Amino acid sequence: MTIIEFLTPWEFSPALVVFVVGLGAFYYLGMCATDNANKTAKYYWQATGFYIGLASIYLVSHSYLDYLSQYMFWVHRFQHLVLHHFAPLLIILGGVEIIRKSLPRWLVNWPALPAVIRLPFELPYRLIQHPVIAPVVFVGLIYLWLIPDIHFAAMLSQKLYYLMNWSMLIDGLLFWWLILGPDWKGEEQGFSVRIIMMLVVVVPQQLLGAYLTLSSSVIYDVYDVCGRAWPISPMADQIYGGIVTWIPASMMSVLGLVLVLRRRLNHQKRMENEIS
Amino acid sequence: MKLVKQSLIPLLCLVLFACADKQPTRLTDVTGLIPDLEFELTDENNKKVTAENYLGSTVAIFFGFTSCPEVCPTTMHQLSSILSKIGESAKSVNVLFISVDPERDSAENLKKYTAVFGASFIGLRGDEAVIKEMTKRYRVTFGYGEKNQQGDYEVSHSGAVFIFDTEGKARLLATQSSSAEDIEIDLKNLIDASN
Numbered sequence: 001m002t003i004i005e006f007l008t009p010w011e012f013s014p015a016l017v018v019f020v021v022g023l024g025a026f027y028y029l030g031m032c033a034t035d036n037a038n039k040t041a042k043y044y045w046q047a048t049g050f051y052i053g054l055a056s057i058y059l060v061s062h063s064y065l066d067y068l069s070q071y072m073f074w075v076h077r078f079q080h081l082v083l084h085h086f087a088p089l090l091i092i093l094g095g096v097e098i099i100r101k102s103l104p105r106w107l108v109n110w111p112a113l114p115a116v117i118r119l120p121f122e123l124p125y126r127l128i129q130h131p132v133i134a135p136v137v138f139v140g141l142i143y144l145w146l147i148p149d150i151h152f153a154a155m156l157s158q159k160l161y162y163l164m165n166w167s168m169l170i171d172g173l174l175f176w177w178l179i180l181g182p183d184w185k186g187e188e189q190g191f192s193v194r195i196i197m198m199l200v201v202v203v204p205q206q207l208l209g210a211y212l213t214l215s216s217s218v219i220y221d222v223y224d225v226c227g228r229a230w231p232i233s234p235m236a237d238q239i240y241g242g243i244v245t246w247i248p249a250s251m252m253s254v255l256g257l258v259l260v261l262r263r264r265l266n267h268q269k270r271m272e273n274e275i276s
Numbered sequence: 277m278k279l280v281k282q283s284l285i286p287l288l289c290l291v292l293f294a295c296a297d298k299q300p301t302r303l304t305d306v307t308g309l310i311p312d313l314e315f316e317l318t319d320e321n322n323k324k325v326t327a328e329n330y331l332g333s334t335v336a337i338f339f340g341f342t343s344c345p346e347v348c349p350t351t352m353h354q355l356s357s358i359l360s361k362i363g364e365s366a367k368s369v370n371v372l373f374i375s376v377d378p379e380r381d382s383a384e385n386l387k388k389y390t391a392v393f394g395a396s397f398i399g400l401r402g403d404e405a406v407i408k409e410m411t412k413r414y415r416v417t418f419g420y421g422e423k424n425q426q427g428d429y430e431v432s433h434s435g436a437v438f439i440f441d442t443e444g445k446a447r448l449l450a451t452q453s454s455s456a457e458d459i460e461i462d463l464k465n466l467i468d469a470s471n
Contacts, residue, residue, distance in 0.1 A: 067417075070415075070417075071417045071419075155415075156309075156415055157309065158415070221451065221452070221453060224435050224451070224452055225416070225434060225435055225436045225449075225451045225452070226415060226416040226417060226434050226436065227339070227411070227416050227417045227418050227419070227432055227433045227434035227435070228417070228419065228432040229417060229419045229432070230419035230420065230421060230432055231419065231420070231421040231430035231431060231432040232432070
């Protein structure tokens, strides 16, 4: 397989191209604005992280990997690992401060807008970002799309397949924004809530991964109905998929936990330095 | 009150007719969900055929290969016995066995293979790329394993049977977990409905 064959989209999705190119361009403008404001600004790590995250979304959704994700359970689990954990985490960590500089003025001055415009967006946002609801939605979506009947329909219908992947990506961005976004600089308030949220999402993911890995029967028959990308026993496919759900996914959540702790410690150090 | 009754009766009739028009199926009803039957392939007699050649008969398609050890022969035997149970009216059914292994499945091999199951069974083949396009339309796929020393290899493929009506519209999806009884009942209803 050549690189061109690998990169050719299995099913062309204009929405995805607009999303990836648009976000990438905004970030570039943000970098230019940062340079203009401060010639010595250093953001290599942020930019690298952001673009790796963005590129990984493109690769799992718009290349040969997308084809494999539709016809191999474990590749599908890998695709969701990227869309829900890996890419949003990197994008939030690397993107936020930079991209804010290229946002249109009305968006930067959002609180100044009249309530009629703000509330229809803010109320659902506040609801989904509520510290109790956000982790439930985060884990709930993983469970929802893995209910055998729903999984079957999502793999057989292109519309549902897109809905599944977009919902994972958007929820991933919202959740990691809540945990590691710039609204929280590491202060005491909000620290324990974030720690608890991270702990709450780790355990159900591990249980699900263990269930898939250790199950003695084939749970998802859609891959037998539609055929697999290459010959592999259904049990092996399911076990690999279970392991991807179990270990790297919960590792990513543990990584989130470590990042929250680190930010808290850095904040404390800064405060001590200011006092002394 | 009279007015209510007068308007209710036609409404009720409408609902009943709507129900009668579309019977609930035991298999997955894929009407409108899966694209119509469409292809350009060669048949087991090396004749070029398109979907239009099979319009007018109820068509079942299956993507398999002749050296398939388990799924294909089981499915074909099951369909064959279902067709003979349905009897006379099943004579108009065509089962198209579309090879996903064109390298090993020559027209001759296909002909020998389908002859075992009866006259309704027809083998079709085409280039790998053509078959890939066709499987993509129905959101299924196939793939090959590594060749062993004898040159043999495994093939992964779909276990689904797609059933189309006499106009080439997709109607039913049978899977490996569908029971023979369900396939028989739904297939018979479909044949009867188009007669």
